[in-house]
Amino acid sequence: MKIINFCKALILLVAFFGSAGFAQSNKVLIVNSEKAVYRYETIATEFKKVLQQNAYQWAEFNLDGHANAEAELKQLIEQENPALIYCIGTQAYSLVHNVAPNKKMLFSAAINWRRLDVGAGTYGVANELSSAQELSLLRYFFPTIKTIGLLYNDSFSREYVETIKKDALASGINIINKPINDTQEISGALNELLPKIDIFWIISDPVVLSNKESVRQIFQAAQQQKKPVYAYSDVYIEQGAVLSISADIATIGRQSAGLAMMAEQDKVPGGTVQSPAGSMVTLNKCALDALKLKFNQDALDSVNKIVGCDQ
Amino acid sequence: MKRFWPAFFIFSVFVTGGYWSAHSEVRPTYYFYNTETNINNFATLKMGFDIYLVNHGGYLLQPFDLRENFEKVIHEKKGDVYLLSSWHLKELQQKKVPLEIALVGTSKGNTTQRKVLSAKKDIVNVAMLKNTVVAAAGSEEYVHSILKQILGKGQEALLKDIKILIVPKDIDAVMAVGFGMATAAISAESGLDKLAMMSPNQFKELHSLGFSEKDYLLIAATLKKPDQQETQLLEVLRKMSETDAGVANLKMLGIDGWRAVQ
Structure with a gap:
C-alpha cells in the first residue's frame, strides 16, 4: 500500500515539475522597437492575443522605454530564459541578434529583411507582400491589364525587379522596366515608358521615390498620358494612384504568433521567412472613374477601402 | 463683441450637431455585422450606402465590427432591419432571439453557398492537417465552428x-x-473561383478536403413580422439591384441582389 502511495506521489511530483518546466520553456519574449509606433503596437497586440488563446506565457520589453536598453535586455533574457524572442522592427532584431545570438528569434516589421543576418535559428514574417501576391491581386482587380511599367535603380532594386519579371511571366503579364540613376532621368524615362504600358507600378525604390518632386513628376506624367498608377502603399492614393495593395498589419501579428509557436516546437525549418498572409487593398474610385478603367466589379467585396472624389 | 462670434459659432455647432445626431438616431436603420469576413471596410460601406439611401427613403446603414455591440442593438430592439450571416442568425435563434429571415442575398443567381476546406494535392486527407496552419476569414468562433462541421465527428x-x-x-x-x-x-466556393481567376496555376495545385453544409448568403432579418416601416426598408434593399449604384454597394457585401424567402 505504501509503495502505491509513494508511486502516486511520485507521479504527481513529476507532473507538477513537468508542467512547470513546460511553462518555463514556452515563454516568449516580445521586444518592440518603439511602442509608440501604431504599426508595431498593433502587431504586438494581435501577437499576444494568439499566444493567450494557446496558453503561452510572454514577457515584453520596449526599447524606447529604457535608457540602457542593451544591458537591461541582456539581463532580462538571462532572467526569463525565453524559448523564443519575437522582435518587432529592425532595431529590435539587430539588438537581440547582438545580445543573444544563440536564441531562437522571430522578426516582423523589419524593413528589407533580406539585408538582415538570418541564421538557422531565425524565423520571420516579411514586411511586404511578395511580388507574386501583388501581381495575382492586381490581375484579379484589373483582369484586362497585360503590360506593366516600372522605374527602378539598379543598385537598390535589381533583384526585386528580376523577381517581379519572373513572377509576371508566370502570370502572363509583361513587365517593361527602365533603370534610372537619379531623379533627373525620371521625366525622360516616363515619356519613353508610359505609351507602351497599361499601368505604371510604383515600387519601393529609394532613388525613384527620393523626393516629393519625383513622385509629383510620376503622377503628372501618368495623368497627362491617361495611364493608371498602382502603388505598393496607400500613401500614394491621395496623389492619384488608382489602387494600392499592402500587407495587413494585424494579420502579420497573428501570423507571427502561429509561426512562433511552430518554431518553438521545431515544427518549421529554421530560416523560414514567410510573406504576409493578409492584404490591405485601397481603391481610388475617383481616379478609376476619371480614367474609365475596367475594374472587376465582383472584386469589390475584397477591397478594404474605397476612396471617392470628395475624400 | 469679439468674444461673441466664436461663442455663437461653438454654440451653433453644438446645437445643430446635437440636433442632427439626435435626428439621425431616430432614422430607420439597417444594422450590419458579418461573421464571415474581417475586411472592416465600414467607412466605405457606410458612405456608399448612406449616399445611395439619401434618395431611397433617407435610411441609414450602421455597420459593426464587434459582435457584442451588434447583438446589444438587437437585444435593445433598436434596429429595424438586421443584415447578418446565416450562421450568426442560427446562433441567435438558438438563444431564443426572435429574428426572422425577410430577404436572402443572391450572387449570380444563387442564394446559398458552401464553405470548402482546400489544400495542395500532397495533403491527401484531413488527418494530415495535424500540427499545421489553416487560414480562413471571419470571426474565430465562426471559423472554428465551420472547421468542426467540415471535419465531422x-x-x-x-x-x-x-x-x-x-x-x-x-x-x-x-x-x-x-x-x-x-x-x-x-x-x-466562390473564393476558389477567385483564385482560379487570379492565379490559375495555384488553383490547379489545390483540391478539396471537405465541404460545409449549404447555407444562405447574407440575410436581412427583422425581429417580428415586418411592420409598414420595415416593409419599406426591405423594399429599398430588394430594389438595390435595379441600379448600378445599388449593385456597387451590394458587391461590397459580396452579393448582387436580394430575394424574398418563400
Whole structure:
C-alpha cells in the first residue's frame, strides 16, 4: 500500500515539475522597437492575443522605454530564459541578434529583411507582400491589364525587379522596366515608358521615390498620358494612384504568433521567412472613374477601402 | 463683441450637431455585422450606402465590427432591419432571439453557398492537417465552428492540433496556401473561383478536403413580422439591384441582389 502511495506521489511530483518546466520553456519574449509606433503596437497586440488563446506565457520589453536598453535586455533574457524572442522592427532584431545570438528569434516589421543576418535559428514574417501576391491581386482587380511599367535603380532594386519579371511571366503579364540613376532621368524615362504600358507600378525604390518632386513628376506624367498608377502603399492614393495593395498589419501579428509557436516546437525549418498572409487593398474610385478603367466589379467585396472624389 | 462670434459659432455647432445626431438616431436603420469576413471596410460601406439611401427613403446603414455591440442593438430592439450571416442568425435563434429571415442575398443567381476546406494535392486527407496552419476569414468562433462541421465527428479531435490563422478575406486565405503561409484554407466556393481567376496555376495545385453544409448568403432579418416601416426598408434593399449604384454597394457585401424567402 505504501509503495502505491509513494508511486502516486511520485507521479504527481513529476507532473507538477513537468508542467512547470513546460511553462518555463514556452515563454516568449516580445521586444518592440518603439511602442509608440501604431504599426508595431498593433502587431504586438494581435501577437499576444494568439499566444493567450494557446496558453503561452510572454514577457515584453520596449526599447524606447529604457535608457540602457542593451544591458537591461541582456539581463532580462538571462532572467526569463525565453524559448523564443519575437522582435518587432529592425532595431529590435539587430539588438537581440547582438545580445543573444544563440536564441531562437522571430522578426516582423523589419524593413528589407533580406539585408538582415538570418541564421538557422531565425524565423520571420516579411514586411511586404511578395511580388507574386501583388501581381495575382492586381490581375484579379484589373483582369484586362497585360503590360506593366516600372522605374527602378539598379543598385537598390535589381533583384526585386528580376523577381517581379519572373513572377509576371508566370502570370502572363509583361513587365517593361527602365533603370534610372537619379531623379533627373525620371521625366525622360516616363515619356519613353508610359505609351507602351497599361499601368505604371510604383515600387519601393529609394532613388525613384527620393523626393516629393519625383513622385509629383510620376503622377503628372501618368495623368497627362491617361495611364493608371498602382502603388505598393496607400500613401500614394491621395496623389492619384488608382489602387494600392499592402500587407495587413494585424494579420502579420497573428501570423507571427502561429509561426512562433511552430518554431518553438521545431515544427518549421529554421530560416523560414514567410510573406504576409493578409492584404490591405485601397481603391481610388475617383481616379478609376476619371480614367474609365475596367475594374472587376465582383472584386469589390475584397477591397478594404474605397476612396471617392470628395475624400 | 469679439468674444461673441466664436461663442455663437461653438454654440451653433453644438446645437445643430446635437440636433442632427439626435435626428439621425431616430432614422430607420439597417444594422450590419458579418461573421464571415474581417475586411472592416465600414467607412466605405457606410458612405456608399448612406449616399445611395439619401434618395431611397433617407435610411441609414450602421455597420459593426464587434459582435457584442451588434447583438446589444438587437437585444435593445433598436434596429429595424438586421443584415447578418446565416450562421450568426442560427446562433441567435438558438438563444431564443426572435429574428426572422425577410430577404436572402443572391450572387449570380444563387442564394446559398458552401464553405470548402482546400489544400495542395500532397495533403491527401484531413488527418494530415495535424500540427499545421489553416487560414480562413471571419470571426474565430465562426471559423472554428465551420472547421468542426467540415471535419465531422470522426475527425473532430484534430481541431485542437490545428492552428487557425485569421486573415481579412477569402482570397487571402486561398492565396496563403499557394504561397506557403498555410497548409489549408477555408473559403466560400466562390473564393476558389477567385483564385482560379487570379492565379490559375495555384488553383490547379489545390483540391478539396471537405465541404460545409449549404447555407444562405447574407440575410436581412427583422425581429417580428415586418411592420409598414420595415416593409419599406426591405423594399429599398430588394430594389438595390435595379441600379448600378445599388449593385456597387451590394458587391461590397459580396452579393448582387436580394430575394424574398418563400
